[in-house]
Structure formats: C-alpha cells, structure tokens
Amino acid sequence: MMSRYLxxxxxxxxxxxxxxLPAFIFRDFTPDNESRYLSIADEALRNGAVFTFADHGIIYADKPPLYLWVVMFGKWLFGYHNLLFLGLFSYVPALVVLYIMDKWVKNILSERERLVAQLxxxxSGFFVGTAIVLRMDMMMCMFIVLALYTFFKMYIGEGKPxxxxxxxxxxxxxxxxxxxIGIIVPLVSTITFLILKKELRTIGKFWGYKMVLVLLVLCGAWFAGVYAEGGSxxxxxLLFNQTINRAVNSFHHKAPFYYYFGAFWYxxxxWSILIAGILIAGLKKKLAATDLELFFLVIAxxxxxxxxxxxxxLAVYMLPSIPFFVYLSALWLAKLGSPRWMFLLAGIPAIILILIFPGVIxxxxxxxxxxxxxxxxxxxxxxxxxGSGILTFRLLRKHELNNAIISLGTGILISVFVVSFAIPRYNKYIGLQEICNQAKETAFEKGGVNYYYCEMTIADNLNAYLGVMPEKLRIVDLYKADSSMKTPAILFTxxxxxxRNDSLRVFLKGKKMHQWGGNFYIEIDRKK
Known part of the structure; x- marks a missing residue:
C-alpha cells in the first residue's frame, strides 16, 4: 500500500x-458564516431572488451569487441543507488546485518530490482549513490557479486555441x-511577470479584446440581472461599497500594511518556517532561473x-498565494540539495507534534x-x-528530508481522519443544529410555540435550522407588562x-431550561 501511495x-x-470525508459527514454547520449563508440562501428561495440577496431583509451584496447558488441548489435538491454536498464545493476545488499544481511541475520534479509538495x-493550515469549511474562497482559488496555469501555457507556446x-x-x-480579488491576482501577477521579462508589449495577447469581450458580456449579464432585481x-x-470602499477605507477587517507578514506564519x-528558510536561501542564491520559478515567485x-x-x-485573502509559496519551495528544495539548516527547520514542527500527546494528557x-x-x-x-513526529525526527536524523516531510504530512491527514469520528460528541459546541432539533421536538409536543432569543449574538441565523426567524428581545422586554412575547414560547440564550445578567437569571428562575453546549433554550408557558 505504501509503495502504491508513493x-x-x-x-x-x-x-x-x-x-x-468523516468531517463533512459528522459535523454541524458553524453558527457564524456557514449558517449565515444558509439563512441568506433560504431568504433568496422564499423571495424568488436570483442575483440579489438579503440577510434578514438587509441588502447583502458582500458576495457574488455563485456560491449562494450552490447553497440554494442543494436546498432545492435535498429539501434541507446537506453539509456533505456543500463540503464538496470546498474540498473538491482544493483537490483540483492540488492536481493543477502537480501537473504544472510534473516534468520537473520526481514522483516523490511531487508527493512532498502535495502533502x-x-x-498547510489555511489551505486545509479553507478546504473543510463551507466558504467560496477555495472555489475562487481554484479558478485563479486555472487562469494562471492557462496564461502560462499560452506564454510558453503550449496553449491550445x-x-x-x-x-x-x-x-x-x-x-x-x-x-x-478574482481579477486582481491574475492581472497583477501576469503584468508583473511580463514587466520582469521585458515583454510588457505582449500584454494584448493575454489581456486583449477576448478578455474585454468575455468580461463585458458575462459581467454585463450579471449586473443587468442585479439591476433588474435590486435596482440601482x-x-x-455591489460595485462600489463592497469593492472600492473596502479597499480604500474598509468598514471592517481593517489591519496594518504588515498584517500578512504575521499571517504567513500560521x-x-x-511548514512556514521551512518554506521561509527555502525562499530566503533561494532569493539569496538567485534560484529563480526558469520562467516557471519566476512566475511562481511573482504570483506569491x-x-x-x-x-x-x-x-x-483577512488571512484567508492570501489563499491564492499559498499554492505558489509551497510549490516554489518544492522546486527550490530540489535545487538546494538539503543543507543542514533545512533539517533543523523541518525538525521544529516534528518536535511540536511529539509534544502533542503528552500535552493532551x-x-x-x-x-x-x-x-x-x-x-x-x-x-x-x-x-x-x-508518533508521526517521532518517525519524522528519526528520518531527519538519517538525512531523509523528503521522507520526513511525507511522514509528517501523512500523519496529519491520518489524525484528521481519526479525530473526525469524535465530532458528533462535540457538535453541541460547534453549531446550533442539535439544540434547534430538540427545541422543535418540544414545540411539537406543545402543539406549536413562538420562538424568541435574548442576548445571543449567534442567534441571527437560527432560522436556518428552525424554519422560522425567532424574534429578538431585550432583557427589559422580558419584564414589560405589554411585552410582545406570545406564549407558549421558547427563548434561546x-x-x-x-x-453576566442578574435580571436575566431572575426572569429564568423556576423555568424549564435545556442546555446544549454553551447555549440554552427555555420553555415559557405564561408571561411573567
């Protein structure tokens, strides 16, 4: 099996x-972004919207429609939101990125060296993290990598019509x-590359009338649909507040210019320490001798x-650069000849892994x-x-760097597979599905209830699980004689x-409370 794996x-x-796979089968949706996308998709389906979206009635132009279409299609197909189905649209694109990058270097690196790069x-932290959460970032990364790969084939004369x-x-x-970001990364990367190659005059070959025509037609159709549905x-x-304003003076996710220097490490x-060492050594030795190496360096x-x-x-914004950091390192790793300092840098994560089991005890x-x-x-x-850390350390002592990296990467994947089967035990701490399912059972037993939430910031998207949107109440509303709360009710908090709130504790005293993880739902049969 091992030889076939290699x-x-x-x-x-x-x-x-x-x-x-088990992680997608067993885990719950997270209550923030993942549940928000479910809620937005449900609202779009109710409203019959295709190009314009709303988050509880408020315009949601933060994201283009492609990923939300996927969520909407999944709901239509299954009748409910299927996490495994949606997970495919994160993890399969990650494997496509892996495949394209591997294909790109197939004639340069050996089979074992390519496996090192794949693992x-x-x-890598944010690559695997983005691959197993339900977001559109990995799909975007896939299309950017496909675009850059296609550009390079055209540049070296191997492109097809x-x-x-x-x-x-x-x-x-x-x-x-x-x-x-989908156009910024390819545009900046390719133009910078052509400038360094002193071939900027050829830019029209790549960013010429065909690019303009395709973008005008497809973006024009998209924007026309947006205008028809949502107006000016x-x-x-979509065109200004979520693009220009975010770029120049963002209303959230502000950070200093050196933010990505820190984000690189986690x-x-x-592999960040090893990759940084390889990149520094490669730059010092001017190893970017081929067009491919220069292109990877420019993109990153x-x-x-x-x-x-x-x-x-946000750290996730740098996702499109991660494949090129890794594969440039793999190319230069083969050129540098595994000096002693590489073994030292690769030994740091191995030592950390060795300490994990004693640490969890x-x-x-x-x-x-x-x-x-x-x-x-x-x-x-x-x-x-x-165990994989110990094996990695032993291989490093034998000066088998590639085998050591394979050992470490394989150990990480096996541990992910094993720990995924423990997820059902922790779902009540991950998401809200379990508590909502139990609340719906309680509501059924009572013949129907009214849903409310109080002092619970992650409750905005409870409707994705309950099928209805609970009403938000302040603590003071709980005590009002003319409170809008209709009983029987279920209150989430x-x-x-x-x-933290004495008033809330007093109100809940004597009421039947159900806890799942850090959240509660409370049965309220009469007004107080």
Whole structure:
C-alpha cells in the first residue's frame, strides 16, 4: 500500500479525499458564516431572488451569487441543507488546485518530490482549513490557479486555441465567486511577470479584446440581472461599497500594511518556517532561473504585496498565494540539495507534534477541559500525531528530508481522519443544529410555540435550522407588562448572558431550561 501511495496518483487523491470525508459527514454547520449563508440562501428561495440577496431583509451584496447558488441548489435538491454536498464545493476545488499544481511541475520534479509538495500544500493550515469549511474562497482559488496555469501555457507556446477564451472565462469565474480579488491576482501577477521579462508589449495577447469581450458580456449579464432585481441601490452597493470602499477605507477587517507578514506564519504552518528558510536561501542564491520559478515567485509575492495595500485584510485573502509559496519551495528544495539548516527547520514542527500527546494528557486534567470531556478518539489522534513526529525526527536524523516531510504530512491527514469520528460528541459546541432539533421536538409536543432569543449574538441565523426567524428581545422586554412575547414560547440564550445578567437569571428562575453546549433554550408557558 505504501509503495502504491508513493507512486499511484489516483490512489493518493482517493486517500486525500477519504481523510476529510468523516468531517463533512459528522459535523454541524458553524453558527457564524456557514449558517449565515444558509439563512441568506433560504431568504433568496422564499423571495424568488436570483442575483440579489438579503440577510434578514438587509441588502447583502458582500458576495457574488455563485456560491449562494450552490447553497440554494442543494436546498432545492435535498429539501434541507446537506453539509456533505456543500463540503464538496470546498474540498473538491482544493483537490483540483492540488492536481493543477502537480501537473504544472510534473516534468520537473520526481514522483516523490511531487508527493512532498502535495502533502505540504494539503496540510498547510489555511489551505486545509479553507478546504473543510463551507466558504467560496477555495472555489475562487481554484479558478485563479486555472487562469494562471492557462496564461502560462499560452506564454510558453503550449496553449491550445481554446485557451485564449478559457483564460478570460476563468478570470470571470473567479470574480463571480468572490469578487474583485478574482481579477486582481491574475492581472497583477501576469503584468508583473511580463514587466520582469521585458515583454510588457505582449500584454494584448493575454489581456486583449477576448478578455474585454468575455468580461463585458458575462459581467454585463450579471449586473443587468442585479439591476433588474435590486435596482440601482443594490448595484451601487455591489460595485462600489463592497469593492472600492473596502479597499480604500474598509468598514471592517481593517489591519496594518504588515498584517500578512504575521499571517504567513500560521497560514502555512506547520511548514512556514521551512518554506521561509527555502525562499530566503533561494532569493539569496538567485534560484529563480526558469520562467516557471519566476512566475511562481511573482504570483506569491505580488499577491501579498497587493493585498497589503488594501484597507480590508483577512488571512484567508492570501489563499491564492499559498499554492505558489509551497510549490516554489518544492522546486527550490530540489535545487538546494538539503543543507543542514533545512533539517533543523523541518525538525521544529516534528518536535511540536511529539509534544502533542503528552500535552493532551496534561490538558485532560484541567477542570474546564474535564467539563467538556476528551473523546478517546482525540487521544488516539494525538498519539498518531506524536508518533508521526517521532518517525519524522528519526528520518531527519538519517538525512531523509523528503521522507520526513511525507511522514509528517501523512500523519496529519491520518489524525484528521481519526479525530473526525469524535465530532458528533462535540457538535453541541460547534453549531446550533442539535439544540434547534430538540427545541422543535418540544414545540411539537406543545402543539406549536413562538420562538424568541435574548442576548445571543449567534442567534441571527437560527432560522436556518428552525424554519422560522425567532424574534429578538431585550432583557427589559422580558419584564414589560405589554411585552410582545406570545406564549407558549421558547427563548434561546447564551450561558455567558445568564452568568453576566442578574435580571436575566431572575426572569429564568423556576423555568424549564435545556442546555446544549454553551447555549440554552427555555420553555415559557405564561408571561411573567
């Protein structure tokens, strides 16, 4: 099996997929972004909207429609929101990125070196994190990588006639998935590359009339649909407030220009120290001797530099640069010949993994951890991580760097697979589905209730689970003689709110309370 894993690409991708499959099968939706997308999609289906969206009646032009269409289609197809189905639109694009990057270097790196690059990319913190959460970022990353790969084929003369149309189509799809970043990364990267190659005069070959035509037709159809449905106010919010205003003076996610320097270290963990060392050494030795290496370097650095100029910053925005940081490192790793310092840098994450199993044993003795409980599967997963760390360390001592990286990456994937089976035990701490299902059972037993929530910020999207939107109440509303609360009722709240508010505790005294994780629902049969 191990020899086939090292040489059989199809088997590797199957194992890569199986490693995260239980996580999609067993986990609940998170109550923030994931549930928000469900709620927005439900509202669009109720309103018959296609191009314009609302979040509880408020214009939601933050994102283009492609991913929300996926969510809406899933709801129509299954009759409910299926996490496994939606998860495919995050993880399959990640595997496509892996496939394209691997194909790009197929004639340069050996089979083992390509496996090293695949595992480094797939287990990089923000890459795997974005691949297993329900967001549109990985889809955008896939289209950007496809666009850049198509550009490079055209540049080196290996493109086919259809590539001159596919390039602008992939750029549009990246825009249609996440917005302006979809065109900014390919545009800045390719122009910078052509400038460095002293070939800027050829830009019309790539960003010429076909690009303009495709973007005008497809964006024109999109914006026309937006205007027809939402009018000038929605179109203005989509084109200006969510683009120019975010870039120049963001209303949220503001951060200093050096933000991505810090984000680099955890976004590419556990490989960030090794990758940084390789990049610094490669730049010093001027290893970017080929067009491919120069292009990868330009994409990685120009993306970070461009993002740093924008007011709005999040670590996930640098996702399109991560594949190129990793694969440029893999290319230069083969050139540098594994000097001693590489083994030292690769040994740091190995040592950290070795300490994980002893660490979780110590943590299990802490009172707060004991209250939640640690599943035996968590201990097994941590044992696997520590075991892979020990094996990695032994391989490093034998100066087998590639095998050490394969050991570490494989251990991480196996531990993810094992720990995924423990997720049902912790779903009540992850999402709101369990508490809502129980609340609906209570409502059915009572013959119907009215839903409310109080002092619970994550309750905005409870309607995605309940099918109806609970009404928000302030604590003072609970005591009003003419309160709008209609009984029988179910009131949702958060344990922190109960701990912090004497008035809320007094109101709840004597009432039947049900707790799931850190959240409560309370049965209220008569007004107080």
């Amino acid at each position: 040489t059989n690409n199809t088997l590797r991708y199957a194992l890569f997929f199986i490693a995260v 480094m990319l797939l287990t 259809r590539d001159s149309w596919l390039f602008p189509f992939f750029v549009f799809m990246a825009i249609f998935t996440k917005g302006p 106010q929605y179109l203005n919010d 976004s590419l963990a556990p 650095l120009s993306t970070i530099a461009t993002l740093s100029l924008f007011s709005s910053k 110590v943590a299990s003795q802490l009172q707060k951890i004991n209250e939640v409980g640690i599943s035996p599967l968590v201990f097994i997963s941590c044992f696997i991580l520590s 958060w344990h922190k709110a109960i701990e």
